[in-house]
Amino acid sequence: MGFFTSATQTIPTAGEIPKHIAVIMDGNGRWARKRFLPRVAGHKRGVETVRDLVKYCISLKVEYLTLFAFSSENWRRPTEEVSYLMELFMHAIKREVAKLHQNNIKLIMIGDRSRFDAELVTQIEASEQLTANNTGLVLTIAANYGGRWDVLQAVNKMQLAAPQLTGFYREDHLTPYLSLSYAPEPDLFIRTGGETRISNFLLWQLAYTELYFTDTLWPDFNEEAFNLAIQSYQNRERRFGRTSEQLIEPKT
Numbered sequence: 001m002g003f004f005t006s007a008t009q010t011i012p013t014a015g016e017i018p019k020h021i022a023v024i025m026d027g028n029g030r031w032a033r034k035r036f037l038p039r040v041a042g043h044k045r046g047v048e049t050v051r052d053l054v055k056y057c058i059s060l061k062v063e064y065l066t067l068f069a070f071s072s073e074n075w076r077r078p079t080e081e082v083s084y085l086m087e088l089f090m091h092a093i094k095r096e097v098a099k100l101h102q103n104n105i106k107l108i109m110i111g112d113r114s115r116f117d118a119e120l121v122t123q124i125e126a127s128e129q130l131t132a133n134n135t136g137l138v139l140t141i142a143a144n145y146g147g148r149w150d151v152l153q154a155v156n157k158m159q160l161a162a163p164q165l166t167g168f169y170r171e172d173h174l175t176p177y178l179s180l181s182y183a184p185e186p187d188l189f190i191r192t193g194g195e196t197r198i199s200n201f202l203l204w205q206l207a208y209t210e211l212y213f214t215d216t217l218w219p220d221f222n223e224e225a226f227n228l229a230i231q232s233y234q235n236r237e238r239r240f241g242r243t244s245e246q247l248i249e250p251k252t
């Protein structure tokens with residue numbers, strides 16, 4: 001698998017469909033509370049939104065979709081909610097993997113697996129193996145993921161692999177060890193649920209990503225809401241440090 005160079009080196013053509021979309025799926029709890037339901041009912045409904053979003057992405061020919069399902073900080077939630085989320089995660093993978101495979105989707109999980117039950121880890125590994133050779137949408141689920149954890153685990157791996165380089169590391173020494181090394185950097189980041197923060201999601205990879213925030217709660221994030229995010233992306237000018245004028249001049 002080839003590694004991608006930093007997105008900041010090349011300028012994607014404006015108006016294109018983003019190749020890689022990264023999403024913080026937020027607002028499940030509020031969606032449920034508004035309906036006088038327990039918070040977990042929102043998480044259950046949120047899985048439906050994931051299923052639909054995968055479909056929209058395939059129809060638009062998005063190549064990579066990366067979803068934040070559980071952050072390294074989400075362990076701080078009440079034990080019952082954490083257990084419910086783990087169960088839901090387990091069941092959703094079990095139930096959906098055959099369909100993902102039929103649709104030529106490659107499923108990859110990123111994040112620290114050391115706190116997961118053995119059963120969940122086995123299920124994750126089996127699902128990744130089953131779909132490993134698929135050539136369609138690359139669906140990445142970030143679970144027990146944190147951006148700082150990612151950078152640190154990459155630094156540790158890089159140092160073990162090339163100890164002689166200490167003090168002379170470059171970006172391209174590090175990037176092969178980041179969790180998303182198989183994907184180009186996200187073009188579009190979407191956060192639902194109204195908060196305008198990154199919450200320790202992809203810190204390194206979002207350096208030049210177009211950020212889109214919407215008040216829509218995750219279970220309500222339908223095709224129309226998704227299209228608004230795409231339209232917003234298509235109206236942006238990605239300059240990566242250059243001036244507007246440079247973008248219309250022929251490349252030098």
Ligand code: IPE
Pocket residue numbers: 025026027028029030031069070071074085193
């Ligand atoms: C996001 O929804 C799902 C996870 C963090 C697992 P929340 O559970 O954070 O929903 P709100 O923000 O409380 O509404």
Ligand code: IPE
Pocket residue numbers: 024025026027068069070071073074195197199
């Ligand atoms: C971020 O959502 C993590 C996921 C969506 C998985 P949170 O709702 O936990 O984020 P904060 O803590 O409010 O920033």
Ligand code: MG
Pocket residue numbers: 026027028193
């Ligand atoms: Mg939240």
